[in-house]
Amino acid sequence: MKPVVAFYWCASCGGCEEAVLDLAEGVLNVADAVDIVFWPVALDFKEKDIEAMDDGAIAVSFVNGAVRTSHQLQMARLMRRKSKLVVAFGACAQLGGIPGLANLATAGDILREVYGGTAPELQFTDNGHTLTLPKLFDSVFPLDRVIPVDYYVPGCPPSPKIVSDMFDTLWNGQLPEPGSVLAPDHAMCDECPRRDSRPQELKLDRFHRVQERVIDPDRCILAQGIPCLGPATRAGCGSRCIAGNMPCTGCFGPTSRMRDYGGKALCSLASVVEGNEVAEIDRIFEGLVDPVGTFYRYSLPSSFLERKRLE
Amino acid sequence: MPEEFEPRIVAFFCNWCTYLAADLAGTSRIKYYPNAEVVRVMCSGRVDVQFVLKAFAKGADGVLIGGCHPGDCHYQEGNYKALRRYRLLRRLLRQMGIEDERLRLEWISAAEGDRVRAVINEMVETLRKLGPLVKSDAARAHLLEVA
Numbered sequence: 001m002k003p004v005v006a007f008y009w010c011a012s013c014g015g016c017e018e019a020v021l022d023l024a025e026g027v028l029n030v031a032d033a034v035d036i037v038f039w040p041v042a043l044d045f046k047e048k049d050i051e052a053m054d055d056g057a058i059a060v061s062f063v064n065g066a067v068r069t070s071h072q073l074q075m076a077r078l079m080r081r082k083s084k085l086v087v088a089f090g091a092c093a094q095l096g097g098i099p100g101l102a103n104l105a106t107a108g109d110i111l112r113e114v115y116g117g118t119a120p121e122l123q124f125t126d127n128g129h130t131l132t133l134p135k136l137f138d139s140v141f142p143l144d145r146v147i148p149v150d151y152y153v154p155g156c157p158p159s160p161k162i163v164s165d166m167f168d169t170l171w172n173g174q175l176p177e178p179g180s181v182l183a184p185d186h187a188m189c190d191e192c193p194r195r196d197s198r199p200q201e202l203k204l205d206r207f208h209r210v211q212e213r214v215i216d217p218d219r220c221i222l223a224q225g226i227p228c229l230g231p232a233t234r235a236g237c238g239s240r241c242i243a244g245n246m247p248c249t250g251c252f253g254p255t256s257r258m259r260d261y262g263g264k265a266l267c268s269l270a271s272v273v274e275g276n277e278v279a280e281i282d283r284i285f286e287g288l289v290d291p292v293g294t295f296y297r298y299s300l301p302s303s304f305l306e307r308k309r310l311e
Numbered sequence: 312m313p314e315e316f317e318p319r320i321v322a323f324f325c326n327w328c329t330y331l332a333a334d335l336a337g338t339s340r341i342k343y344y345p346n347a348e349v350v351r352v353m354c355s356g357r358v359d360v361q362f363v364l365k366a367f368a369k370g371a372d373g374v375l376i377g378g379c380h381p382g383d384c385h386y387q388e389g390n391y392k393a394l395r396r397y398r399l400l401r402r403l404l405r406q407m408g409i410e411d412e413r414l415r416l417e418w419i420s421a422a423e424g425d426r427v428r429a430v431i432n433e434m435v436e437t438l439r440k441l442g443p444l445v446k447s448d449a450a451r452a453h454l455l456e457v458a
Contacts, residue, residue: 260364262403263363263364266396267360267361270399291399292407305368308406
């Protein structure tokens with residue numbers, strides 16, 4: 001009998017769903033090897049079909065996206081109950097991801113900004129029919145903040161190699177330690193194709209925003225004064241951004257030796273600048289216009305502080 | 312609550328200067344507020360930003376980092392590394408709604424026991440005025456919303 005699997009998305013962009021399809025013809029092997037019982041983006045099964053299943057009937061559920069509404073919370077709990085293994089798939093499920101930057105605001109701030117004075121009612125009755133909307137939480141949460149998670153697959157989105165390795169591990173290999181991140185556990189710099197051009201010691205005297213520079217495609221990007229988070233980020237992405245001549249922004253998140261990705265990423269950039277005087281140091285860091293957005297682009301909800309301070 | 316509030320400070324003191332200064336303050340029987348819990352580190356340059364963030368997350372209302380004066384670092388330039396991190400971290404904390412006064416970096420040599428007293432007393436008084444880091448029960452309860 002084929003293993004029964006499910007895919008679900010919470011607060012995400014759909015890129016993680018693409019990442020599965022990015023396996024190209026490889027996706028047919030996946031489809032052959034498993035029995036997919038739920039995949040809202042691709043197949044017409046409903047929530048009630050899952051509810052009708054026995055608890056633990058699904059071998060593996062792949063959940064992408066962060067949790068930020070009452071319905072996503074309810075679905076995360078449902079998928080957990082029905083599944084033997086839950087995989088947090090992609091940066092949003094693992095760390096909070098880009099939607100996690102909403103933790104710099106509250107639900108009220110966001111609704112006011114988007115809808116002005118007319119925030120939608122959560123319940124509306126017309127002609128005897130009642131419609132409901134889920135509640136938007138004040139904060140975005142990574143998946144493991146609301147349910148136990150067995151494995152994590154990093155990336156925004158996970159690279160095709162990481163995804164196919166994940167399927168191999170789950171079907172053919174021995175299962176790794178629960179809680180493992182299914183990717184190499186060393187820094188992205190170690191796999192960078194420009195690694196040899198990185199100077200032994202870096203002493204930057206300013207940072208540039210990426211749009212301000214023509215980046216030399218053969219040299220270490222950090223050495224060119226562009227914030228690149230390769231030193232603090234887990235490897236396994238295949239250096240796709242570097243190949244596109246763009247710096248690493250940290251989507252593969254921390255290695256197992258870090259707890260707070262942004263804090264460590266800040267340390268890594270602060271260690272490659274010169275300047276011993278306050279005024280000079282501040283001038284050098286002026287080029288980093290948005291520290292939270294730079295260091296916590298994918299991980300604010302899983303940081304120690306989790307969100308901006310609340311009243 | 313405001314009049315009863317006593318701030319908690321986590322103080323990372325370097326082994327070679329500020330920790331010795333705190334020791335000197337003790338042997339000299341200098342009295343100061345007991346709000347700071349001192350963590351001895353080998354160098355202010357050892358203070359990973361993660362330590363500071365964890366202290367705030369676990370209930371500190373303020374974090375104090377003490378190192379050797381510029382030029383006096385036992386490891387040549389650890390205190391400069393601390394200074395660079397501190398300047399950038401301050402901006403990050405501001406974005407997170409945490410006031411500058413809650414994170415302080417001070418150079419205190421082994422001879423400056425009295426400076427330990429002055430800095431800690433001053434910081435305690437500043438934090439008493441600022442109030443707790445977690446502003447309300449609602450803010451405390453909020454993150455349990457989904458638990």
